[in-house]
Amino acid sequence: MKLQRKNRVRALAVGALAVSGALALTACGSDDTSGSGSAGAAKTSNIKCDGKGKLLASGSSAQKNAMDVWVQAYSGACKGTQINYQPTGSGAGVTTFLQGQTAFAGSDSALKPDEVTKSKQVCKGGQAIDLPMVGGPIAVGYNVPGVDNLVLDAPTLAKIFDGKITKWNDPAVKKLNPSAKLPDLKVQAFHRSDDSGTTDNFTKYLKGAAPGDWKHEPAKKWEGTGGQAASGSAGVSSQVKQTSGAISYFELSYATAGKIPTAKLNTGAKQPVDATVDNASKAISEAQQVGKGDDLALKLNYTTKAEGAYPITLVTYEIACDKGNKAETLPATKSFLTYVSSKDGQAALKPLGYAPLPTEIADKVRATVAKIS
Numbered sequence: 001m002k003l004q005r006k007n008r009v010r011a012l013a014v015g016a017l018a019v020s021g022a023l024a025l026t027a028c029g030s031d032d033t034s035g036s037g038s039a040g041a042a043k044t045s046n047i048k049c050d051g052k053g054k055l056l057a058s059g060s061s062a063q064k065n066a067m068d069v070w071v072q073a074y075s076g077a078c079k080g081t082q083i084n085y086q087p088t089g090s091g092a093g094v095t096t097f098l099q100g101q102t103a104f105a106g107s108d109s110a111l112k113p114d115e116v117t118k119s120k121q122v123c124k125g126g127q128a129i130d131l132p133m134v135g136g137p138i139a140v141g142y143n144v145p146g147v148d149n150l151v152l153d154a155p156t157l158a159k160i161f162d163g164k165i166t167k168w169n170d171p172a173v174k175k176l177n178p179s180a181k182l183p184d185l186k187v188q189a190f191h192r193s194d195d196s197g198t199t200d201n202f203t204k205y206l207k208g209a210a211p212g213d214w215k216h217e218p219a220k221k222w223e224g225t226g227g228q229a230a231s232g233s234a235g236v237s238s239q240v241k242q243t244s245g246a247i248s249y250f251e252l253s254y255a256t257a258g259k260i261p262t263a264k265l266n267t268g269a270k271q272p273v274d275a276t277v278d279n280a281s282k283a284i285s286e287a288q289q290v291g292k293g294d295d296l297a298l299k300l301n302y303t304t305k306a307e308g309a310y311p312i313t314l315v316t317y318e319i320a321c322d323k324g325n326k327a328e329t330l331p332a333t334k335s336f337l338t339y340v341s342s343k344d345g346q347a348a349l350k351p352l353g354y355a356p357l358p359t360e361i362a363d364k365v366r367a368t369v370a371k372i373s
Contacts, residue, residue, distance in 0.1 A: 047339050049078035051331030058086040059093020059106030061232040062198050063134045063316045065253045067106065069348045070340045081332050087232065091195025091220045097319055098122060103329040104320040104337070108197020109220060110290075110297035111319060119321070126323025126373075130297040131365050133340055135355035137280035138202050138312045141240045141260040142247040144168055145183060151176045153266040154209035160247060161189050161206070162214065163226030168245065176266060190236045190248035193229035195220040201300075201314040202249045208302035209311065249312070252277065252353035265312065268305040279310035281355045287315065294322050294368045296361070313355075323373050334372050341365045 064087040071083045088096070090107040094115060097105035100122045110130045111119070119128030140157065142150055147168075152160075156172045159165040165172060169182040192199045199222055206214035216223035230236045230248075237254040240246040247263075252275055255262050264272035273279055283304055291297035302311050318337060325333060339345050346356040357365065 046342065046344055047074060047077040048335060049081065050335040051329070051333075052080035053328065053332070054082045054084060055329060055332045055336065056084050056102045057093075057104050057106065058088045058096050058102055059319075060090045060108050060197055060316050061087035061234065062090075062108050062136075062251045062314060063087075063106050063354075064233070065251075065257070065352050066134050066349055066354055069352065070336075070345060073345075073348070074336055074339055078332075078335070081336075083332075083336060089192075089194040089220075089232065090197030090200070094319065097128070103326070103333045104318050106316060107319055108314050108316045109200040110317060111295075116295075122324070123321030124324035126321050128319050129295045129322045129368070130291055130317040130319060131337065131341070131368060132296055132298060132315045132357060132361055133318050133365070134316045134349060135280060135284045135313065135357060136277060136316075136349075136353060137252045137275040137310050137355075138198060138205075138249050138314055139252045139255040139260075139262040139275040140247065140249055140265075140312070141237060141255045141258075141262050143240050143242075143244055143260070144185065144247075145244060146181050147177070147183075148261060149177075149180070150261070150263045151266055151272045152263045154206060155213045158206045158210040158213035160187055161191065161227065162216075162224045163189070164213075185245045188239075188243050188246040189227040190230055190239045190243075190246060191222045191224060191227050192233075192236060193222075193231050196222075196232075197316065198233060198249065198251065198314060202312065204300075205302045205312045251314075252280075256353045265310060267309070267311060269307050269309070271307070273308060273310045275310055275312070277350055277353060277355045279308050280313045281358070282306060282309040283311050283313045284315065284355060285358055287361075289364075294371065296364055296368060298361075320372060322368075322371070325372060330373070334369065337369045337372070338366070341369055 067085045093105040094107050096102050098118050116127055166187055168185045200220045203218040207218050230239045233250040233254050236248040237250045237258050240248045241258050262275045264274050266272050286301040287298040290299045298315050304311050349356050
């Protein structure tokens with residue numbers, strides 16, 4: 001039974017790529033809880049349903065595959081609630097939330113101080129807070145014919161994505177891959193065209209681990225030189241899959257679903273590190289809370305040299321009001337966030353290539369969600 005459930009969740013990940021332009025599933029989309037979709041794959045018996053009607057949310061495409069599982073599971077249990085999550089990108093999601101158009105936002109970057117200040121106009125008597133919900137590796141996917149085991153490091157990645165390395169047989173790449181048959185092929189680097197928390201986290205890694213080679217400040221908007229752009233994690237991963245010589249960055253779930261090979265990282269540890277959920281968890285375990293009070297924003301360590309720790313990771317947040325939520329959406333918002341932060345909600349993540357929250361962080365999130373008003 002466990003194997004069947006695991007296969008069903010993986011099947012959803014493949015389907016999520018195929019319909020990446022579509023909106024997240026809503027309650028009216030399917031009443032099937034027999035196991036043919038994600039609602040059957042995720043445990044729903046402990047979901048407490050509150051509130052009715054439509055709940056609008058948008059933001060991070062990094063958490064889209066997780067959100068698909070959560071939404072269908074929740075909607076299958078709570079027939080009176082429709083949850084519509086649009087994977088518009090972290091920047092757009094935060095903007096829409098701060099305009100009061102959505103109940104919560106998904107973002108791969110914590111709120112900036114000016115955004116917290118602005119949120120007080122929407123969160124009457126309170127402010128927006130960052131609630132970590134999903135962790136995981138940002139994989140570096142590539143399409144280099146004849147190369148199945150690529151190793152890269154931070155300086156080389158910085159040069160590739162800043163247009164300084166233009167051929168796959170560049171000496172810097174050869175040095176890291178002495179036994180590989182690297183072709184005389186143009187590097188086709190793809191980055192996100194939309195404001196993206198994945199971009200923010202990826203460039204934080206480049207800046208933190210290779211400051212001498214990555215001169216740009218980390219940001220949701222791409223600041224590197226050259227390369228080509230595509231929209232969303234689904235867009236850049238699709239370009240890698242179909243373009244010879246391509247390389248890009250996206251969540252591991254997209255690499256898994258698209259069967260895209262991912263680079264190992266030379267971090268200074270004894271062995272190059274794979275982009276895996278467990279290796280990302282080792283890196284995330286070093287994160288420190290930098291948010292104040294109920295704001296649970298985290299700071300990651302991008303220069304870890306711990307064995308098996310994969311440092312290109314992100315923690316993606318749900319952003320909601322701590323106080324002052326709209327009366328018509330508060331019950332469903334609180335109920336849904338209670339579910340996704342629960343043990344059942346987190347247990348659905350790992351087969352998709354996401355890392356469930358470490359216990360100490362998850363406990364803080366659950367306690368904070370319980371206080372939302």
